[in-house]
Amino acid sequence: MTTNNGAFAFELRDMNVYYSDKLAVDKVNLSIQTRKITAFIGPSGCGKSTVLRSLNRMNDLIPAAKVTGSVIFQGRDLYAPNVDPVEVRRRIGMVFQKPNPFPKSIYDNIAYGPRLLGVKAKETLDDIVEKALRGSFLWDEVKGDLKKSGFALSGGQQQRMCIARTIAIEPEVILMDEPCSALDPIATQAIEELMRDLVKKYTIVIVTHNMQQAQRVSDFTAFYSIRKATETEGKEKRWGVLVEYAPTTQIFSRPESEETERYIRGEFG
């Protein structure tokens, strides 16, 4: 029974994430819109990155992590037994907190994904590389030095190269895990402009610590927070919950939850 009518890229139903039997995120229900930017905000430890990483099964890389409930993507549960995580990640790309270029040339960085898929012809790769770099507004800056190491670029350029690397295999969704937290304001601005452009073609989900950034770039915002409970021996248990999810303008002007309002006002976090 799929309810996907094309407007939603993801539908999360009662999704729980556990790290070695310890609950990390409790019952997330969320529908993420196609070709919109959805921002995840919340205090440290609220599980927003964990939810993000569950969307392309990056959590599989941590042996102790376990996801229950369902994450429906294009009418299919990503955690169904017959789903190959490799295929999931090919359709749902990811950009990480710190720019992580491969120790290879700019060209080889961008061509990495297509090559994984078996593209070998040089002309095809040349085209893909150029298109991806144009798509991430990097082409004019690097077109003469494609043979140079990816490390030779500035931090902001590296992050845009990582975005180019992701869009080179034309995924349907781009997940971004605090993509600007290691960058200066000017580089951040460039990435934000790029995101507004990319959203014409891609669904984007971004985790951010920066509320102004969420306000500036996102269409929808999901606010996560922490719940605590004291166990029998005085040990404290903490897990994350989704508190509120609404259009960004609404979250920042008239949030329904008092907790959201306090977070937005900067009273905790």
Next chain:
Amino acid sequence: MSAEVQPTPSTVNPALPTEVEFKGLLRRRQARGKLWARFFSLSTIVAILALIALLANIINDSFGYVVIEYAVDPTTLAPDGDFEALTPEQLTQILVDDNKNLGVTIRDTLSVVPTDQFSTTPMRLVAPNAVLPEGTADKTLRELTPEEVFAITVTNVPQAALIARIEAEVTRSTVREAYALFESLTRRAEIEQEYLDDYGGATNTATDFYFRSWLNIDYILSGQSSNPTTTGIRTAIIGTLWIMVITVVFSFTVGVGAAIYLEEYSTGNTWFERLVETNIRNLSGVPSIIYGLLGLAIFVRLLEAITQGRTIISAALTMGLLVLPVIIINAQEALRSVPSSMREASFGLGATRWQTIWRTVLPAALPGILTGTILAMSRAIGETAPLIVIGAATTIFVDPNGPISKFTALPIQVYQWTARPQPGFRQAAAAGIIALLILLLTLNAAAIILRQRVRKGLES
């Protein structure tokens, strides 16, 4: 405002030292640091001195004056003892006059058939490239007359081979005295006086006195002999190279493979995996002679059908096992130091585990893996005990020509020479050590150049 000096924050808390106490303590803290720094620099100096002493000792033995005595005075056989001025007939005649069997020379220089068939095979098959006098082609060596053997020797055996046999078996030089480099330089006059007193000096043509470099081209290019002045390390170098090549190929493949499994596939959580990890670390500390016993039991005895016993392949596989832990541990370390962000980037683009390993993790870890391989090679090239246990031949006259052949190796050769009491062998052993060090440095340099290339490839 009071005139009193305001107490600094540190003196407010009585648990912390006062300003005066702090100054005194600081001096002591600095002094203690300086003492340690001096100790560390002293340790470095001790290490360097030890290395210099080692090298000086080897070099001291490898060069110096020698006194050689001939059993037969060369000047009685050739003018001025210069055999190269003689014709092949004259040289062959010297051998015949000394009752030497010319068949042996023909066998060693011309024969292409196995030794046991040599004397029963017609000469045209024994020496297909030789110019044979009329009527001799179909005869076996046994059927030839002495004149015919003489003629075949004169026309076909190279002059150098004849001279070598005369020097080895007729004039028969013996090293009487071998001086070290240091005394050769400092006590030259006394040494010359000793030569004059004990051997009659330059007028005694049955002796020779000269400054000898024990490490020379002939030494490197000749095979073994029982005479320290003509012996060489060619056979041993070839043996060592064969062993090293097979050892590296075997231990690199198996070692890196195991490291990849342990780091990238195994979770390290089961008791079995933890047992394996611990044991690999322990294995690297097992004495090498134990590996020799293992190699003897498995490769020499159990797998004799494949390895043919005490052959290069047995030695190389034993060495391979010996250095395997070194390679595994270093490769694991190198794989572990590849940042996980690199793996995430690859997985995030839809790479399979193997694609991530092959395209990202291994290239990034390769410099570290090669460092481990260099360490392993350095260990393997000098190992002697396992080779002795599995039974490397100490005396061998035929060059090894493949993995399944008898062999000797440089450290074995050096070990065997050091055990011989005659003057000259200690010097030959010292020269062998220098050769071993040069070989080791060459192999390591090659690996380091390879590593630099890989690094450059990663950065450019």
